[in-house]
Amino acid sequence: MRGSLKLFTWFGIPVFLHWSFGLIFVYALWIGYSNNLDALNTLWLMGYFVALFGCVLLHEYGHALTARRYGVRTQDIILTPIGGIARLERMPEKPVQEFLVAIAGPMVNVVLAALLFFLGKLLFEGDRWVLFNWMLEQNMIFGGEGEDMNILEETGITPSGLLYYLPVLVLTNIALVVFNLIPAFPMDGGRIFRALLAMRMGRVRATQVAAWMGQGIAVLFVVVGLWKNAFSLALIGIFVFTTARAENNMVRLDALVRRFKARDLMRPQFTRLSVNDWMQTPIALLQKGLERHFLVFDLQDHLVGVLEEPQIVEAMKKRDLSAEIERYVKHDVGVVSQDEGLEYVFHLLQQRGTGLLAVTDQGVLVGVIDQAGLQNFLRLNGR
Secondary structure, eight states, X not given: OTTEEEEEEETTEEEEEEGGGHHHHHHXXXXXXXXXXXXXXXXXXXXXXXXXXXXXXXXXHHHHHHHHHTTOOEEEEEEETTEEEEEESOOOSSHHHHHHHHHHHHHHHHHHHHHHHHHHHHXXXXXXXXXXXXXXXXXXXXXXXXXXXXXXXXXXXXOOHHHHHHHHHHHHHHHHHHHHTSOOTTSHHHHHHHHHHHHHHOHHHHHHHHHHHHHHHHHHHHHHHHHTTOHHHHHHHHHHHHHHHHHHHHHHHHHHHTTOBGGGTOBSOOOEEETTSBTHHHHHHHHHSSOOOEXXXXXXXXXXXXXXXXXXXXXXXXXXXXXXXXXXOBSOXXXXXXXXXXXXXXXXXXXXXXXEEEEEETTEEEEEEEHHHHHHHHHHTTO
């Protein structure tokens, strides 16, 4: 992952730390300086942030390992200052499976909150345990004051170190559960909402409704974040808004391409070039015609490769007009049957960057499909 440092691989999933994560430690130093914390307490604060993102990492592993049960691979997990991202290859299409994958992350935080609470019960006794529970009840985070401050005088204990940050970490995990269950698609709560809707109205319509709600909540995040100077919330809002829109478009596109086959958009008329033609021929065709890529055949009329626009432009820059096409041809030409689904055609043209596909019917060449033709077809059919 560009701009990220690989930390380790666990359960076969690589974990990366985005370069901007260093801002967390700058933020911790700023909090320490603003609150006149000594070096030891500043280190405890940094340790809290490390533990927090450990909880976030386990949250993401909850999604990833549950998705694996349904045959969905996770490319990697990336930790950023505003949270973690488990990059699943796709979401399960069955609503029940998507529901379980989405809710697995928050459930990890529920378990972590419970384990940390019982850890506190093991570590602290007497007045220290009373103080631990008081901090949970009063939600005393980063120096915030509760309603019954005289408990500090009664116990004679000043909460610091583990006694301070362990209850904070319990509360943080509870907050992560609540926040992630907000139905702002594509956050966990939004995916749960989409899965429940998909049980009644289908995946495409459910995604559209969930995306609209997600974008509305995202705008609220941005407004509240800017109003309260909570810039991380504003950044999350921007991320949610753009991601919701992109995923809605992706689901609609996926539904569209599944309806058609290669024969529905193949172009039966196309220019055939020979390996011993000069490059001036495709250069002239590129300058005067609409075709950008060309199939190339040998002297026995066998398909041997494809000549794509970048290679033609390269020959133009070199003024290599008299060179034979064979010098520039790419022999790795994509071939699909006319009965192949458009989903696979889209994958070859868009994700693999193939310029031109040859379409065959029982081994006989019957047409071609290029990227321009694909985009025009999708536009006309309601993308």
